[in-house]
Amino acid sequence: MNALEESQVDRTTIDEIISRHRGKPGELLTVMEEIQEASEFKYLDKLSMDYLSSQTKVPLSQIYSVATFYSFFNLKPQGKHSIIVCRGTACHTKGSKTLLDDLSVLQGCKEALDSGETSFTTEDRLITVKTVACFGQCALAPVVAVDGIIYSNVTSEQIKKLLQHLQEDKKDENIRLY
Numbered sequence: 001m002n003a004l005e006e007s008q009v010d011r012t013t014i015d016e017i018i019s020r021h022r023g024k025p026g027e028l029l030t031v032m033e034e035i036q037e038a039s040e041f042k043y044l045d046k047l048s049m050d051y052l053s054s055q056t057k058v059p060l061s062q063i064y065s066v067a068t069f070y071s072f073f074n075l076k077p078q079g080k081h082s083i084i085v086c087r088g089t090a091c092h093t094k095g096s097k098t099l100l101d102d103l104s105v106l107q108g109c110k111e112a113l114d115s116g117e118t119s120f121t122t123e124d125r126l127i128t129v130k131t132v133a134c135f136g137q138c139a140l141a142p143v144v145a146v147d148g149i150i151y152s153n154v155t156s157e158q159i160k161k162l163l164q165h166l167q168e169d170k171k172d173e174n175i176r177l178y
């Protein structure tokens with residue numbers, strides 16, 4: 001069995017997360033968020049969700065609905081760094097397509113996004129590129145999030161510099177766009 005086919009979070013950790021949030025408002029969302037955070041590749045794998053369902057009696061279909069509805073949940077292994085580009089109308093008008101073109105130097109990225117995928121991870125799991133419909137910050141377009149930090153008025157030069165930095169120094173834990 002491939003490592004990624006195994007449960008990414010051990011059962012004791014899942015049990016502990018469930019019991020810490022039992023009966024609290026927004027319980028399922030919080031539990032799923034913490035399970036994802038506990039996973040090395042920051043995603044909800046099938047076995048962890050099966051186990052969550054069996055322990056909470058929440059139907060698996062409901063867990064999947066939540067995981068697919070909220071964009072911060074991942075159903076695939078994520079890269080060490082994430083770059084999320086907004087594809088909403090305001091950002092598109094201000095050049096987000098060019099930013100995505102800049103990211104297409106990552107092998108396979110363009111093909112994945114052109115085929116309708118909203119997420120692509122490099123083979124070495126260094127970078128995940130994602131798109132979102134809107135960050136809700138349209139006045140600051142184009143908007144890009146890098147490792148959870150939102151950046152406004154992003155330029156092609158900044159994206160190119162970021163990629164160069166990431167590829168030259170793969171060990172860098174803290175990356176910033178500017």
Ligand code: FES
Pocket residue numbers: 086087088089090091092133134135136137138139141142143
């Ligand atoms: S369209 Fe990009 S933030 Fe709204």
